[in-house]
Amino acid sequence: MDRLNALLAAAHDPVHPGRAQAEAELQQLQRDPEALDWALSALQAPPGAPLDAAIRFYACSVAEAAVARRWVRLPADQQAAVRTALWQAAVDPAAPHFQRSKLAAALAHAAALDAADAWPQFLSNLSACLADEARREAGVDLLGTAVEHFHSLAQATSVGLRGKVPSAALPAIQQRYRELQPLAAATLCSLLQQLRASLPQALAGGGSSGAAAAGLLSLAGKALRGLRATLADANRLPEQQGMSSAAVVDLLFAFVAAAQLAPRGSGSEEAAVAVAAAALDCTADLCSKFLGGAEASNQMLEVLLPKLQETCVLVQRRWAHAGGGLDPEDPLLTAFVRLLVQFFSTQLSNAEATPQLAAQVRGLLAAVVGLSTVRRSPVDLLLFLEVWHAVLGYISGFEEQLWELEDDPAAAGRIKAAVAAYKELVIAAADLVLSTLSLGGPAAAPPPFVVGALSSAPGSGSAMEDWLASVVAGGDGGMEGESQAEAAAAQGDEEGEEEDELLVPGAAAGSRALQADSEQDVYVRHAESFLAQAMGTFSSELLPRVLLQLQACSGSFAAACDAAAARVQAAAAAAGQQQQAAPSLDDQLPAFRGMDVCLRLLMRCGPLFPTRGAAEPAAPLADNEGMGPISGAHAVQTLRGLCQLAAAWLRSVQAMAAATAAQQAAQPSTPAHAAGGGGASLHAMLLAGGRLHKAIGSLTATFLSQLVMALVHGTADPDAAAVAQELVLCVLSSAAGLQQALVSPAMDLGWRPLLHRAAVWGAESLVSLSSIALSSALKPPPALLGALWSSQQAQVLLRAYHAALTNPALLPLRASRALGLSLSDLALRSWPAQPAAQFDASARSSAFASVAAPLLQLLQAAAATPGAAPAGVVQQAAGVATTIVQSYAGSPKPLRSIVASALVSPVLPAAVELVRAERASGNSKAAAALLRLLTCSLEVLPTELGSETVEQLLGALVQAFAAAGGDPTFESDLLMTRLLTLVLSQGSAHKHRTLLQPALQYMAGVYARASSPQAAAAAVDADLAHVRAASLAGLLSALRFKWQALAGSSVKPAMAADAAAAAGAAGGAAHPLAASLQQHAAAGGASGQQQAAAGEGPGAAAITQVLQLLVQFFTSAAAMQPLLAAADVRLVLEELYELQVATKLYSLPLFRPAWAPLTEALLAMLLSRLYTAAQDDLSDSLFALAAANWTEFLLGLLPRFVDGWLPGLGGSERAVLLSTLGQSDLDAHAFETKLRLLVNDAVFFEAANS
Structure with a gap:
């Protein structure tokens, strides 16, 4: 125990020198099979033997981890003993909160995986606990945790499984959730009814009743949070269980009233406000997820709308009593606005269908306008603007309805009347916002505040922004807020890119009228967004x-x-x-x-x-x-x-x-x-x-x-x-x-x-x-x-x-x-x-020449005397020329011909010379700008330039790149790879044939350099993994477009040397596949497509070397050496898919040596759970690989892989995994579904064996 205390003390001390070692040792102890017995005995310590809080917390963590990982491996008698011990410790009224919380999660997970005969026992024990007043609060904690846990597991699909439970248990878990949900709803509503009756008296009693009120409020808050979790996907659950949604709304607002029942300044006031906010949040969820019929909806709205107006009064009274001392980030206001946003987003159309309810809605909006200015707070006004966004979102659908109702004047008249009714309210809100901007125009009334009075300090509005985002999180408003945040981030990225391109010294300074993220800036941005939406209507x-x-x-x-x-x-x-x-x-x-x-x-x-x-x-x-x-x-x-x-x-x-x-x-x-x-x-x-x-x-x-x-x-x-x-x-x-x-x-x-x-x-x-x-x-x-x-x-x-x-x-x-x-x-x-016959090419050429001539003269002069041009001239001229050329994509041929003859054709030789010179001098920015010009020119004007000219220029450029050595940033190499890929993709398989060989050698050389230790040491802001992915994707693309030409060509051994160097540099020893690939590369024979299919002939050397790099790339990724970005994985797999479609590569003898290691690498990447963002692409690639040889995949490779990945797997577990995919061919959808089940179960069994 002394050793454990020392380890815990070291692990909890952020400055202890042995903290990392202590954490590792505690993790190792936690995985010990005997640790569970120790944890249970520690939690069952007698009252006379107090347990240190740190040791108690660690014991709870050990028990929770053991249940999560090894529950299915425990014998039935041990499961029963563990279940009993955990239950007693979890519902102990004297236990600390963290113990009840962690053990409740463990019990909920055990209940999800328990045998069928143990489930009724869990429900009966839970009911008994809730009926016992001493253990009722702990029972509510356990019930809420169980509902949330079962909901998260029951929602899992083949896409959402993450290895928490075996896939075979999912139907039983979903059934148990369906049984638990109504029990939880009925139990919690009954408990809340009891609390509703006793809470007013306890809050009004004061003195000795304070402790009782605190206990009731704590219990009510937990019950409300549990009810909210129960209604997470309830839809029509209240009506199905005989509970009216109207009655539930009435019950919830009884706890909203607790916020004004609690004495001002008493200890129970803060707890009462938290309970009221929880009740409002629960009502918001009920509004957004309720799918009852028209009658049930009307009944609910008849109760809800008066309650919302009463809440407006309640909030205003709280502000009046606070005398300006209330925290502006009032949790009650936050929850109320969130409820209003959900109501107007989801229930407004139902309310509009009934005249009486529609009138109440407009009265509610009038109250919202008044409430916006009571405290003269910008935060309040911005909060209620979220409500107006929801209202305007509803009104915006009227225009489409009017188009659909052209033949129904009566219905169209009702819609126009509704718009007119909302217009006055929206205009009032817009006038209020305009007045706060204090732009100097007329105002009907003095504004509640002016934007100039807000803080202009940078960052002062961040808290306001975060709070506004949290208000609408989770609902439709939250989605709108998220998209607005993404748009703001995109605008920030665009401004950042703009500043990076500015060549004027000091130009980034002082670029905003309002300081970034100041209160003024945040308020103006949100006000502008609302006014724009209102003006659109x-x-x-x-x-x-x-x-x-x-x-x-x-x-x-x-x-x-x-x-x-x-x-x-x-x-x-x-x-x-x-x-x-x-x-x-x-x-x-x-x-x-x-x-x-x-x-x-x-x-x-x-x-x-x-x-x-x-x-x-x-x-x-x-x-x-x-x-x-x-x-x-x-x-x-x-x-x-x-x-x-x-x-x-x-x-x-x-x-x-x-x-x-x-x-x-x-x-x-x-x-x-x-x-x-x-x-x-x-x-x-x-x-x-x-x-x-x-x-x-x-x-x-x-x-x-x-x-x-x-x-x-x-x-x-x-x-x-x-x-x-x-x-x-x-x-x-x-x-x-x-x-x-x-x-x-x-x-x-x-x-x-x-x-x-x-x-x-x-x-x-x-x-x-x-x-x-x-x-x-x-x-x-x-x-x-x-x-x-x-x-x-x-x-x-x-x-x-x-x-x-x-x-x-x-x-x-x-x-x-x-x-x-x-x-x-x-x-x-x-x-x-003008008609084509009257097109005056000379006049237009002369005009365009005055624009193109300065660019041409600058670049030609710079190419004639490298290094003589002032700093930035080449980069700027190349950037301007690129913009001009790009604008003529898709233009009529006469215009493209003028651009080609006046600018592009004469500038290309100079650009190539400059790229060579700038790369040799290490000016990667200028070289990159010139390469963008070359790429753009070839994309826009391929016909006008002619293939022979392009081949000659790019051939010289490739040689220059190969001779000049490496660019530490690899920026120009990536652009050159893209340029070569573009050129090789144009025309027939035999077009640009002379460029194919140097292009393949160059891209393989880039891969080799990016894989070398020297590159890792010298790279500055270079993503070497992305460079390898891009160069490999370029090689695969070249194979796809030039497959036939490559099959009959002679490829120099230099490429094989580059590929071997890349494999050795990136992964140490080359993959075992390399020897087989070398044999294919050295094999002789006939020529043509048939020889390439058979893996013979000199043309196979290039293909086999690319396959070597492909296997090495993914085996390194599976071993996390290094961990790849999902975008890079997708980049290579997409090119591999296109190559497979074009050539049926997986069915060729040439590919057979690569089939098994590539398939195993992709399976390992899936099971590692580190490439979830590329999961779909990995699954698609595995399906194509498996479809090339179903028998070998299902009966040979998969058993070998399972045995290698999970060597300690039991016989029954191994059988489960191998039976998931079956023993016959599958279509793509079935394969994807079953593959994800296989991955889930493998992850689950791996955790159980750890």
């Missing part, structure tokens, strides 16, 4: 409000920009006369942030603007219901105003930059110094101006493109053509002015990095404009886009583009790409539609 009511906010914010923003420029200019003028502090811009921060938030809302409105009336004067906006509908004129006015505001902002920025440059002559100056240290204000101003250009691009891509389509189709007023022409020039002028300013010398003194997002968004607004010409549905009139290329603005953009290419520090790479893409579109695509 009630655009005619909410869009005018947003436009009014925009008007107010625009005036404030323009004035703030002018004031900021004037202060900086005044300070610069006085800088040489006297020492004085630079002016602060912090008082302008609200205007800048307000504009940023308003523009985020406006970008959500683009698709909502109509095109009708675009040429008419815009009606004045008003914040009342009497104004007319929004027309296209309002969109025109908005887009025109944004362009004017962007120009005013740019003038202010240029004035500030000029003042900074002038001040530089007198004393050093920077943008931060010019702003008086007000960095946040300056960043907010610059970002808001950048977002102006993003909003311009958004409205261009939505409203303006729709207006052009209406003109083309003749549905727009002909006068709108002039308006569209004006808007096109406005957008072009805004972008041209910004890009021209960004490349000017005035921006050199630190301004350019701060404007990097403005540069990107301004350039991308051009893409939105030029993309109008790409739609197959649009043939823009010549007056709109045909003359843009010759316009002054286009020439300004072209000069900025040229400057940025020669000096990458002037513009971010993403902006340069967008500029190149839009200029390419204007040069080649924005022309009047």
